[in-house]
Amino acid sequence: MNRDESIVSDLSCWATMVVFIVGLVVLAVNLKEVQIDAAPDYNYEKARQSVRRVQTAGPRGRILDRRGRVLADNRRCVSIVCNAAHFKKKTWDETTRAIIDEIDEIGEILGRSTRLTERSIRRHVNQALAIPLVAWRDVTDEELAKFSERDRLYPGFSVVESEERYYPFGSLAAHLIGYVGHDRSSGNAGDEKFNFSEMELYGRSGLELYYNGFLRGVPGEKKLLVDARGFTVKEWLVAEAARGPDLNLAIDADIQRVVEDQLKGVRGACVVMDPRDGSVLAFASSPSYDLNDFVPSLPHEVYNMYLNDPAKPLLNRASGGAYAPGSTFKPITALAGLAMGYPADEQYDCSGEFTLGTLKLHCARRWGHGPISVRTALKVSCNTFFCNLGCDIGTNAVISAARTFGLGSKTGIDFTDDRAGLVPDDAWKRATYGERWYPGDLAQMSIGQGMLLVSPLQMAVVAGAIGTGYLVTPHIKAGEVSVRRPLPYKKRHLDVVREGMRLVVAGGSGERGGEGVDVPVCGKTGTAEYGSASRRKKNTWFIAYAPAEKPRAAVALIVEDGESGGATAAPRVAQILKRIFNAR
């Protein structure tokens, strides 16, 4: 048989075979492109759609006082959470419904309904399906026991442990320590490379806020494998979260407690500092509040109560308050005068009042002190003397002395509130009141009145600086290195003021400031008047340092609306100094 006569030629058969081979090779080449060349891209795509990265929260570091006593701690917090993967239903509505139904049932068993609303559950299902939904946070042992009895009926719910902030001393140093909150709601990743973040405690005020980055737990990472609908299929740990470091404070809880006892029942503040290195030993503002009320978050009623309280408990008066320093400013005026060459023995005659044009300023002693020198003027807190002195040396000298002591600017403390206060001058007055600076303003400022504003923290720094001759930057964290700047005053000038301040306690206006203290105390009272003429009120101050020769403690204490510095503030400071210096 002749091949050419065949109905189907050999060529056709061979051609068919070639088509098959070419076809298969084309597929192989394309598959190589997809599976070899583009494999990394597709693997990335796959990971992007099926892997969720979760940032896990580590426990926060503790806050300790200088002797290692725990001021802010963590405690175990048990939560009951819902895992949506157990509620796979045809529609999202059915899933949400099923979750709500079981949450309601468990709520009855626990005797406590969840704080979740239907809307928040729906939102969780829509946005954060892959991670557990916290239904009950911080359940009690009793509630946990009730749930454990029936937990087999609810496989979609599990018990997880986390840590919650706890303040063993309650209200102690509340303004200083501050409080935390759950700043990020779970589900919203703060860091962009994560899909979800576990709920993390976040400092909201005080040291918890200032040192938030330090205290914060080292976050870990978890990866979730999710299916096409977003339910978690599997999870694995990438990096374990770790506890944040402990924060050691210079604060001494014992001194802090005495300070707070002295402020009990009054509005006021007190700062105790070691003037040698700036360590803050106590830092109190009164009235205070219990920090544990803020865990996990402050109830609205309590918050409103605090907010509407005329005593303003939420206000941190110690470093955030601004008061006229009153007579506690007089040592600064004295130093300014001495530095300008005013002799220490030169006297002014005090007639009981200081007149300058229409301005009349009364002295503490209505009938006058008679001829008086600077030491005695400090001792008895003679207004006339310092008004005269101030007017003699001039505005610039007084302002520059105030600024030399750091008034009018932040202290540089490692804390959230660091109020600069105010040292007024001509430019400021023109800008604020549209008036020029009058000699009367100078006279007022020389005795710490007028527009001058300081914080108790600043005054503690001032007291310490007079005692040591060095202006330090206060610090709360232990071991911080402070900046120490020597005061630009001669030692003999400083000694005059120190002697004057010693006299204040030794028979002067602040006699009770050294009562019962085993070491010699130097101090200065202050009674700053404020308010309208008809309803004069007095903020009463006492600043001190001790021992007189080599000061180891500097104190500034203010009581709002007290009687006088000598009667109200000084005795409280004496109690504090006794706790520090007297052997027990």
Add this chain to the structure above:
Amino acid sequence: MPGRFRYFNWTMFVAMIALIATGTMAIWSSGNARAESVFHDMWIANLVTAIFGLAAYFALAFADYRKLLSWAAVPSYAAALVMLTVVLLVGSKVYGGRRWLWFFQPSEISKLCIICLLAKLFGGEPRRTFGWFVAGCALIALPVGLILLEPDLGTALTLIPATLLMLFVARVWRRGLLTLLAIGSIAVFAVLGAVYEAEKPGVTAQRSETILKWVPLKAHQVRRVRVFLFPEEDITGAGYNLRQAKISIGSGGFSGKGIGKGESNHLKYLPQAISMNDFIFCVYAEETGFIGTLLLLAMFGALLIPGAWTAVVAADGCGRLLAIGVSTLVFAHVWINIAMSIGLVPITGLPLPFISSGRTFLVTVMSGLGLIQSVSMHGRENKNELVRMA
């Protein structure tokens, strides 16, 4: 006839057994990911079906295809037409198509019936006239038309190239066939061009509608063509399947995730309804990687190349046409299925021979291969005589 066993094509047979094993594994793996337990045992059903398929295979292989064609080709074609008509009237509806009659799909079986009839008609003596061209086209068009009515575009798409190629190699009025081919190509490009113009970015809805009015495709087909043209768009909607198919295949990489460990399937990113059928290649490719897909292509090669070789060595036109028709049908299924999974052609619903779970189709393909084996075993008489004479 023990002598006939000499010409039993072992390569083709072993390749087929290997493909059945591979398919059973792929079905096991893809069924395991499903929640419904009925899918977990699908691989057993596949094995059982393969046994029936083997019975048909050997029955057809050991029968002489010439005798078979002479008495069975016309009645089976007629029966196919009847079944295709009946299924349109009483068939059960699955995924929008009326394809099932009791336990089988007539459209699958009818493919073989058409091929057999064409082999019988055009393999015996030269029929190259215009008249026979019209007759051939009509005989193809009738069942294909019925299949398109189901609708089952995939089956029609594989049947048309296989049958037209048979006519072409039988030299039935080639001018007409080439014209058909040209018209077909122009039509395909015209449709692609029209959809491109209508769907390209920045075209107003009104203009798009005006263009699409002239395109003879249904809305879902336009969507598939659009996904083919613009695969990056609408990846959560119409383009979702293709994108997930490519992610699944591509993430398999060189050596795959391991059998039974394909994530796209287990995490249900692959459309569940078709991961065991039309998209099973994606499951297989992710689990076995490029090595696995290459091996699969090799297995198909070991099946198809001997199929074409059978045509080469067959002595008569009927045998040659039968071998070419059946191998081309299988090839078309393989090529279109894999090509659509990686976006080389628009997505079309059609199974991958041996790998997809589909009982009628498995028996059909195995029967077809049995016919090729029959050609291999019985079709060399004339040639042997020729050799002896020489």
